[in-house]
Structures are given as C-alpha cells and as structure tokens.
Amino acid sequence: SAVISQKPSRDICQRGTSLTIQCQVDSQVTMMFWYRQQPGQSLTLIATANQGSEATYESGFVIDKFPISRPNLTFSTLTVSNMSPEDSSIYLCSAAEGMNTEAFFGQGTRLTVV
Amino acid sequence: QQQVKQSPQSLIVQKGGIPIINCAYENTAFDYFPWYQQFPGKGPALLIAIRPDVSEKKEGRFTISFNKSAKQFSLHIMDSQPGDSATYFCAPRGGSNYKLTFGKGTLLTVNP
Numbered sequence: 001s002a003v004i005s006q007k008p009s010r011d012i013c014q015r016g017t018s019l020t021i022q023c024q025v026d027s028q029v030t031m032m033f034w035y036r037q038q039p040g041q042s043l044t045l046i047a048t049a050n051q052g053s054e055a056t057y058e059s060g061f062v063i064d065k066f067p068i069s070r071p072n073l074t075f076s077t078l079t080v081s082n083m084s085p086e087d088s089s090i091y092l093c094s095a096a097e098g099m100n101t102e103a104f105f106g107q108g109t110r111l112t113v114v
Numbered sequence: 115q116q117q118v119k120q121s122p123q124s125l126i127v128q129k130g131g132i133p134i135i136n137c138a139y140e141n142t143a144f145d146y147f148p149w150y151q152q153f154p155g156k157g158p159a160l161l162i163a164i165r166p167d168v169s170e171k172k173e174g175r176f177t178i179s180f181n182k183s184a185k186q187f188s189l190h191i192m193d194s195q196p197g198d199s200a201t202y203f204c205a206p207r208g209g210s211n212y213k214l215t216f217g218k219g220t221l222l223t224v225n226p
Contacts, residue, residue, distance in 0.1 A: 001160070031212065042203065043158070043216045092157050099212040100146070105157030 002027040004106035006093050012112045013083055020079045021109045023093030028073035033094040034066070037108070043092065049076040083113045117141050120204050120217025127194055128225050135189045135220045137204030144215075145208035147180060149189045152201045152219075161202070162189070194224045 007022045023032065032049040047057040047068055055068040070076045080087050093106040119138045127133045137147075148163035164171045164178040164187065171178045177190040187206075191198055201221050205214035 004157075033213070040221075042218045045213055048213065094157075096212075102148075102160050102163070103214055104160065107155070107157050 001102060001104045002029065002095065002097070004093055004095055004104060006106035006109050008109060009107065010110040010112075012114060015084050015113055017083055018079055018081045019083065019111060020077050021091055021093070023076045023078070023095075023106055025074045025095050027097075029095040030073070030098050031096040031103070032070060032076045033096075033103070034068065034076070034078045035092040035094060035105075037090045037092060039090065046078070046091075049078075080111065083111075085113045087111065088113045118204060118206060118215050118217045120220060122220060123218065124221040124223075126223045126225065129195060131194050131224070133191050133194055133198075133222055133224075135202050135204075135222070136186060137188065137206070137217055138184075138186045139206050139215075140185065141206070141208070141215070142185070143208050144206040147178065147187045147204070147206045148214070149176075149178065150203045150205055152203065158203060158205075191222075194222075196224045196226050198222060199224050 003026045005024045013019050034046040035043040037043045045058050046061045047055045049055050049068050049070040051070045067079045090108045090110050092108045094103050096103040117140050121136050125133050149161045150158035151161040152158040162173050162176045164180050175192040180187045201219045203219050204217040207214050
C-alpha cells in the first residue's frame, strides 16, 4: 500500500489563527479524504478532496472553515481557519487508489488551540 | 441514523484469549467490510477486509466472519498477544458511496 506523509505531526496554535496541514502520498491516488478524530473517539469525515474540482464537504463542515486544495494526484492540504479551542483534535489524511480499493491513512496531525 | 453499530466499546482479555468484536450495519448497499487497527498516535491501518461473496476470511491470527442475512460481521483474534492492544474500527463501504462508514471503535487490551 502507498505511504502517506502528513505535516506537521503536531502543533499548538493561538485562537483566531489558521493552520495548513499537508498530505503527501508516495503514489498517484484518485481519492483523498480528510478526517477529524477526537482522542478516544471514532473518525469523522470532513471532506473528500477531488483533483481538479472543489472538495465535497460532509454535513456540518464548510469550505470557509476548512478550505481544501488538491493540486495533483499525490498532494492535498487542509486549512483549519480562524481556530478556536473546539478545533483541537487529530486531523487525518486518507487516500485510495480508486473508488473500490483499500483506503490508507497518514499518521495524523494533533492540533491544540489555546 | 447510526448506520454502523460496533460492540463492545472496550474489551479486556488475557494473553492467548480470543477477543471477538462485532459490527452491525443497516445499509444493504455495503459491499466491502474492513477492520482497521489503530495504535495510539498513529493513523488507522487496514487489518483485514471481506467481500460479501464469502462468509469467512482468515489472515494469520485474524478472522472475519460475515453474516449477510443478519447484516453483521465480526473480527476474531486468535491467540491474542499484548501487542494486539489497540483500538479496532469496522468501516464498511459500498454502493455508490465510496466513503468508509466508521463504527465507534473498540478498545482492546490484552493482558500478559
């Protein structure tokens, strides 16, 4: 399976600022996803990052708060904008080569907003 | 609507025991049934997955049992080891929906 590298692995940010998380896959993939996971909880899908088009957001998540870029088939970014302490969480990037293939995950970005 | 119900929430077994984790689903369009394993500080990793054309799949010490009529599938870990201590998620997918639907997770502790 492909390897996903996420940067940064963790960060502590001031409220009101923004953080951009990078996700790099070592092979070309069709599907890329961004998830949020509170410690000890399940994963919640934020959006699907589509190459060459706008991201598709899940209910409760909006582009203004979580803008996503997908410039090519190996890279995506998620920005957490105008952060508040409620945004403190683990953010995970996931990818799949196709719609019917295994999905694999990065190691996550642990974000703390103070 | 909770599409996926995973149980138990937590499980403690002794080394060598056989923990069983269950996942019940509602969406009959699901056609891919994976289990993910997640260690603290790491992303989930695919452990084993099954398609609905078979009722059981075994990979090493890990077995998936699938009951299509009951809309349930389970993970069995044979001869469990302390290194198996992790959180396990079922995450079925299928039909026109290519997205994984995660269960709430099961925290497994295997005592030495």
